[in-house]
Amino acid sequence: MDERGFTLLEITITMAVLSLVFLLVFSLPTKATDHLTMEQTIYQIANDIIYAKEYAKTHTVTLGFTISTRDSYYVINRGNKEILKGYIPKEYTISTGFARNEFYINNSGGVNLFGSITLTDKDGKQIWLTTTITSGRVKVYLNE
Template sequence: MISVKSAKGFTLVESLIVLSIFLLLTLFTWSNGSAIHERKVIEQFFRQFQNDLYYAQQYAAVHRETVYVFVSQDDSYYRIDRAAFKGSLVQTSYNEDIVIRPTTMSLPITYYPNGSIKKGGTIFIDYKEETYKIVFTIGNGRFRVEKL
């Protein structure tokens, strides 16, 4: 028969120490992971939105037709349409926590057949507790994003 004293294994205290260290590491990873996720959501939104705006401008210039960028704030998506109901080019959904607020920029954003924008202005983007500003300049239709 095997004696209990000669059996090899871990004590309850050792097992609890290892388990508590594992739980602490998991907790730190979990809390940092959500902050990284929130930052990546807004970064991805701006990357995609900028690319789609450039695409709308280039499509208008190359195909010599007016292009509109419609924003549906209630349904959290935007859509790029060709003029005269010729069809949509792009429809992109975005996170429901992102709020697009046109201020001096009227919606839809319109690109003329030469690639210029109809009207310059500003659009504010709110996400969680951060606010960003997109400024559209008159003329060549370029824009810039600023964090407030």
């Protein structure tokens, strides 16, 4: 019997083990990826606030910005009409420094309350944004 080469069984087992190793290595999220996703989420919220300010100025209306900390989403509304709804990924919790988790944007783009919106990941790392009264300036703070 010739003993050169590998049997089909040996090749199959080797390929299965290598496939499992690659699957585990590439499917496990890294800390860097988690941090980038968290940054993208807070910047999306900031951009949506800026969009709401521009919408309010363009349409000369007052908009509400409401955050549901329990269900992890936020809504921009004009009275009973929903203008935009954004969802927070389930791996983060959202909290606010606003009374009743809401603020209003007037027809000149100003915000009626100073406050903050904070995202926290499962490791306790936080990233947040603030809004200023009157001007409605939105500032993101990265906790490096």
